[in-house]
Amino acid sequence: MAMTQFGNMFLLLALSxxxxxxxxxxxxxxxxxxxxxxxxxxxSMAVTIFLSLAIVGLWQALMAHDFRYEYVASYSNRALPTxxxxxxxxxxxxxxxxxxGWMLSMFNLVTILVYRNKQIRLMPFVTAVMMAVNLFFITxxxxxxxxxxxxxxxxxxxxxxxxxxxxxxxxxxxxxLYLGYVGFTVPFAFAIAALLSxxxxxxxxxxxxxxxxxxxxxxxxxxxxxxxxxxxELGWGGYWAWxxxxxxxxxxxxxxxxxxxxVMIQEKKNMLRVWNMVLVISTFLLxxxxxxxxxxxxxxxxxxxxxxxxxxxxxxxxxxxxxxxFALVGYKLPVLKTPARIEAVVSRESTFLLNNVVFLGACxxxxxxxxxxxxxxxxxxxxxxxxxxxxxxxNVPIALFLLFLTGVGPLVAWRKSSLATLxxxxxxxxxxxxxxxIILLALGMRHVYALISFALGIFVTLTIVSEFHRGAxxxxxxHGEAYPLAWWHLLLKNKRRYGGYIVHLGMVMIFMxxxxxxxxxxxEGRLNKGESFKLRNYEMVYEDYRHLEDANKQVEEATxxxxxxxxxxxxxxxxxxxxxxxxxxxxxxxxxxxxxEDLYVVLGEVNQATGEAIFKAYLNPLVRWIWIxxxxxxxxxxxxxxPDPRERETARAPRRAVRDRExxxxx
Amino acid sequence: xxxxxxxxxxxVVFIALIxxxxxxxxxxxxxxxxxxxxxxxxxxxxKEVADQGLRIEGTVVQGSLQKSExxxxxxxxxADSLGEFIEIRYDGILPDTFKExxxxxxxxxxxxxxxxxxxxxxxxxxxxxxxxxxQTEATSSSATY
Numbered sequence: 001m002a003m004t005q006f007g008n009m010f011l012l013l014a015l016s017x018x019x020x021x022x023x024x025x026x027x028x029x030x031x032x033x034x035x036x037x038x039x040x041x042x043x044s045m046a047v048t049i050f051l052s053l054a055i056v057g058l059w060q061a062l063m064a065h066d067f068r069y070e071y072v073a074s075y076s077n078r079a080l081p082t083x084x085x086x087x088x089x090x091x092x093x094x095x096x097x098x099x100x101g102w103m104l105s106m107f108n109l110v111t112i113l114v115y116r117n118k119q120i121r122l123m124p125f126v127t128a129v130m131m132a133v134n135l136f137f138i139t140x141x142x143x144x145x146x147x148x149x150x151x152x153x154x155x156x157x158x159x160x161x162x163x164x165x166x167x168x169x170x171x172x173x174x175x176x177l178y179l180g181y182v183g184f185t186v187p188f189a190f191a192i193a194a195l196l197s198x199x200x201x202x203x204x205x206x207x208x209x210x211x212x213x214x215x216x217x218x219x220x221x222x223x224x225x226x227x228x229x230x231x232x233e234l235g236w237g238g239y240w241a242w243x244x245x246x247x248x249x250x251x252x253x254x255x256x257x258x259x260x261x262x263v264m265i266q267e268k269k270n271m272l273r274v275w276n277m278v279l280v281i282s283t284f285l286l287x288x289x290x291x292x293x294x295x296x297x298x299x300x301x302x303x304x305x306x307x308x309x310x311x312x313x314x315x316x317x318x319x320x321x322x323x324x325x326f327a328l329v330g331y332k333l334p335v336l337k338t339p340a341r342i343e344a345v346v347s348r349e350s351t352f353l354l355n356n357v358v359f360l361g362a363c364x365x366x367x368x369x370x371x372x373x374x375x376x377x378x379x380x381x382x383x384x385x386x387x388x389x390x391x392x393x394x395n396v397p398i399a400l401f402l403l404f405l406t407g408v409g410p411l412v413a414w415r416k417s418s419l420a421t422l423x424x425x426x427x428x429x430x431x432x433x434x435x436x437x438i439i440l441l442a443l444g445m446r447h448v449y450a451l452i453s454f455a456l457g458i459f460v461t462l463t464i465v466s467e468f469h470r471g472a473x474x475x476x477x478x479h480g481e482a483y484p485l486a487w488w489h490l491l492l493k494n495k496r497r498y499g500g501y502i503v504h505l506g507m508v509m510i511f512m513x514x515x516x517x518x519x520x521x522x523x524e525g526r527l528n529k530g531e532s533f534k535l536r537n538y539e540m541v542y543e544d545y546r547h548l549e550d551a552n553k554q555v556e557e558a559t560x561x562x563x564x565x566x567x568x569x570x571x572x573x574x575x576x577x578x579x580x581x582x583x584x585x586x587x588x589x590x591x592x593x594x595x596x597e598d599l600y601v602v603l604g605e606v607n608q609a610t611g612e613a614i615f616k617a618y619l620n621p622l623v624r625w626i627w628i629x630x631x632x633x634x635x636x637x638x639x640x641x642x643p644d645p646r647e648r649e650t651a652r653a654p655r656r657a658v659r660d661r662e663x664x665x666x667x
Numbered sequence: 668x669x670x671x672x673x674x675x676x677x678x679v680v681f682i683a684l685i686x687x688x689x690x691x692x693x694x695x696x697x698x699x700x701x702x703x704x705x706x707x708x709x710x711x712x713x714k715e716v717a718d719q720g721l722r723i724e725g726t727v728v729q730g731s732l733q734k735s736e737x738x739x740x741x742x743x744x745x746a747d748s749l750g751e752f753i754e755i756r757y758d759g760i761l762p763d764t765f766k767e768x769x770x771x772x773x774x775x776x777x778x779x780x781x782x783x784x785x786x787x788x789x790x791x792x793x794x795x796x797x798x799x800x801x802q803t804e805a806t807s808s809s810a811t812y
Binding site for chain 1: 677680681684685688691692694695696699700701702703704722737738739759760763764774
């Protein structure tokens, strides 16, 4: 059955259910009536159903090429491959807002299914907060960005999907990024619920930590996929350009990372409770603020590009949420504060705090650079653009300091570390650092930041390996296990700690890959068939050119033989696509990649009559390390997310207490 | 060492760190940002803006694009809405979407002999999400994303 015609109705029903869910949850909690709370939960589950039906409706319209719908006509056409027609759901603003709201309702459903019996005191407010955010997104869909808007006259064919989006990484990149953005609503909801219900024990903290790790992971992987897409599809030889769109994903990620570290202090020492609350709230606000930046066109307005109507809505939402949340924190301050104080200058607490200051410093630098054009235009009336030079100048030193802390922080023991233990722990990594420096200097490397980065990379890797080594040795002594088996058991017994080390290792690899960009080289050549151009010890010979065509696009393809030191390595085929409907060309990069470097070749213009063509080649060292680092980071995150036997024990006790208390209340 | 002395020590470390980051941000902004100016402004201010990083936008004048036969050098004229125009010189591959009669953005420096040396040429084209013609965003030949 076609759901499309009921699309608007589903959205209105979802709107009403979300509204009811908020009222019922709060009212039910006040009245201590579980029945009303449950009715609110059911209404919020109905939101999931109605939004799912609306999504199905939009999908059906896309698949049926029903160009009466403005959205379908704008983002698809008949010649578009089925796969991309399907993914056109999140290609435009209206569809992606709907998709966003739906994802949020799914997260809400999961929290209800998992926690309705475990966190009885918190759940009413969790549902209320989740639904309040959902209400905002549904409101946008109902009143401003209407996905089911009809055209007066249906065009014979649609505009088609932007060719730049027709790439695998771009197709999975938005949903994964949304999982990150949307997912941060869960820890926010739990934090607000803890404040409102006064259940500020450590129980909610476990939930929040876990539910921060999930969106944190997706946001990170989403950014990496975005980088991969930019690298392969935009053809300028890079993967990150400090664009506002990228920055708006990086900011909540940095803030969330700060929280993931400082939450450990609260779990173990019951310190930093206010601080952590502020971090959870800020991370969520940055997510919404990021959406505001990317969706409103406010930053682009500096370049005098058009604005869209949802900007003010987002800004008001951010403002109201911030005012409400921080006022609530202020109001609950007496309950939140703890007597514990930091006891030593060199202790894990202070290194963790240092870590937090640095992460937030980086976050603020990105924030400031992103909004500075708006401030400058508003205050001084001068239009300016802040570009990569600023972001690199600020963030490279901060990142290097963070890399240093990655090595030092986890190893400095809780509370006081004596000088003797420190010497013991860091002797080998320091030696590695010095040897790495000597070798790199001897090889002729003079780039200061790169030298520091590579040497620190070795240092951090050695600290992590020696941590595993020490733990494994202890196990072989204590349990008589074989040494390799001890490594495995070490990981399984304390997944959070050792999984965390693996995440750090992934980050080190990503850092090394990014550092490689200090040595990027490029060359351009205007070639006739048979001619070649050189880039360091590579030589690219332009052999042939051909013209291909399919329903969607025309393809120009060059055949190129790559030689290194005179020896033939491979034949590559850089292409240029010309999409017929959109009348827009895109670049298909030819890549020759190994652990050491990427040779990245772009076909510029071709003279179709003579076959003369312009090529641009880039030599980007260590890029593969970034993608592999991302995979290791993924592995590490999954390990930390697996249930830990210890944590389960500590988490169970308070839950049981809550359940018992609930039973008493109900009786 | 007393407790308050220790706390003071930690405090000093953090203040120093925050000051360092603040310094990085302020010194980073100096000299790295690029001014957006109209072509009319640039021509009126002339030598005053010769050393600034500039970003100008306009429409590529029909018939103005000239490309070298042997190198990547090209020149074209950009005109703003007031009809003022300026010669742009650029060494590099123009973006895929660069066309005469279409809007374009040039980043670079104004030369006192009344031409503009671009280090980067961008075009407006349908953005990542918004394929509709009224929704546009910059795409670049070198580094916007």
